[in-house]
Amino acid sequence: MKQYLKRYAQNFDYPLFFTVLLLSLFGLVMIYSSSIMVAIVREEQAPDYFYQKQVTNLTVAFLGFLAAAFFPYKHYANKNIMLLLTIVLVVLFTWVKVAGHGAEDVGSQSWIKVPGLGNFQPSEYSKLFIILYFAAAFYRKGQKYTLEKLQPTEIFYPIFLWILVVAGVAFETDLGAVIILCGIAMSVVAASGIPFKTFWKFFGVLGAFGTAILGMLWLFKGNLLSGNRKGRIQSYINPFDYEDGFGHQVVNSYYAIGGGGLEGRGLGQSIQKLGYLPEPQTDFIMAIIMEELGIWGVLIVLGGLGFIVYKGFSIALRTKDPLARMIAAGIASWIAWQSFINLGGVTGIIPLTGVTLPFISYGGTSIILLSLAMGILVNVSMFEKVARKNSQS
Template identity: 45%
Template structure:
């Protein structure tokens, strides 16, 4: 690649977006140490920086993955061979979890490699985003027609969600369903066809309920899940049981006020608020850094989501546009569910806060997804700044010489 072309590519990267991503990652690392230092020693018997050190390793791996995805042309992931690999790979990996997976918190959702746990369902999010973007991009010319062939990706998505739900991991399955629904609606498919399928599936579920309810009913309506509903509806009535998490989340948020108690000065992390470094990290941020800390996180996450949607709007390529929508929807939906849970607006589902909460699988997935988003942004900006066809052709040719075929 000649120097002039390299400079033009370098200028086309979305540096505000990259900065926002790494600001959140570094801030999250600091808050993971602050929120987990007590529980690491008292609850788990580890060193005070145990979770911080593990997350730091994941962040280094994630940073490497991010830069790899940032420089690989996103259209590589639209190739038929890759899409077929993703298509067959996702159910195989999810079936493998049932055979060789690690069980934690009554769910078989993990592969355990030494001291590291990997959750395949997290990477299935990106796999489905990739698959749906490729499929609907290829169907753009016929999506306006009521062709029944368009419904196969919908049923495949439901099949993957069912495999995740029976682990059981209903929270992740629901998030994936919402992400995919946002992509399907944005793809250009006829809404009449989509809602016909939703109605048809609802009828099938209702008709077959006498058969599946005896098998799955106890799991879906388990005592633990129903207690979460009780804790959500009246947390102070069940403050010693189902509402314990939410009541202490309220106390943390209320204690912080405008400026917070100060970094490292949280009281709720002293065993009062379980999972302070994962699901409830925003409660600790509110307690220690107040409204300013919460606003900092929400503004940066909102910026990333809105930037992603803007990239999707500007991208002339259907595959790139749908990819950007999927990644933006993933971050936006997870953020809303996490914040809604700690604020008592929705039942607690155990969804981490993107880029901030502790969790290696989640961080690695997000860094890969955002690296892809930055790459899409680079191509969009390159076309805007250097509209000449010769320039774009040179960029494609140089990429192809290095095996990155479009």
């Protein structure tokens, strides 16, 4: 154990760790700045209400990071751990279906109340689960068969489980998470080493089942473009025509971005957070950052997130271990997809989906699961460095 800790300290990925830490602390400052009005007026709490809650979230997240960082990633391919992760997923999805909430507020029944911990969002767990389960499943198949000859029918269980997860998230209905889950699955499978032709066969099967899922949603949930989804698409096309309705958030996001200009109004000086932009501490926190800090805030966020994505894919390209490669690629694609969907919604590039900005937005489930993922990525990075040193000696 002592030798393991010594080797770990020597090969710890400090640049990745400090990037995550600085982004999280920067997010904490911006959560305090953006949430003051919401805390006082809506929650009838002290101005630092959300700030204090996020401090607690970050404390739990840091402990989760340490646990994941010191746990050897190769154990995720163990059958018993795979089974345990699956059981947790089933319990969470059953819980959110039976006693979930959120539909009455945001149109998505995505949260469960965990005694002593507050709200928990199972769709966040499903992102990390798909990365670990897919990576372990393909790794085990690669140990048993030749990946070059692997067919979609030979990995029925991962495909079937992925379909169930996507269907469960879609029925919540968290369409932003569905897009991220699809992107994660594509990245993990692409990193598995299967041939290009087999890759597209694999996703042909997933596409067919995905079409079936949409059909079931249409059948059991009614018109897929009803309510919030239809309104968000209409407001995406021309938000100013729906400024008093579904376009309200996007329009006020534009006002925040335009009002900040290149230099920003100054930290704490946002106007749009004063009741104009709903939930400025979550999905639209980047609009407040742009308004208050201008181009410098944008560079901090994009630079940090871009570095994490770069590190993840860089580790995936360097390592010779297929399990490490799939895990690193999956985590990097998670950060990349979620960042793009959030920033795309804030700036009007794509329709809103209610996805948070990694490490920056307020939210316990998000920061805890992302920190676990970063801990796993740091562990993969350490073992990759050790393997590279051993091969050179």
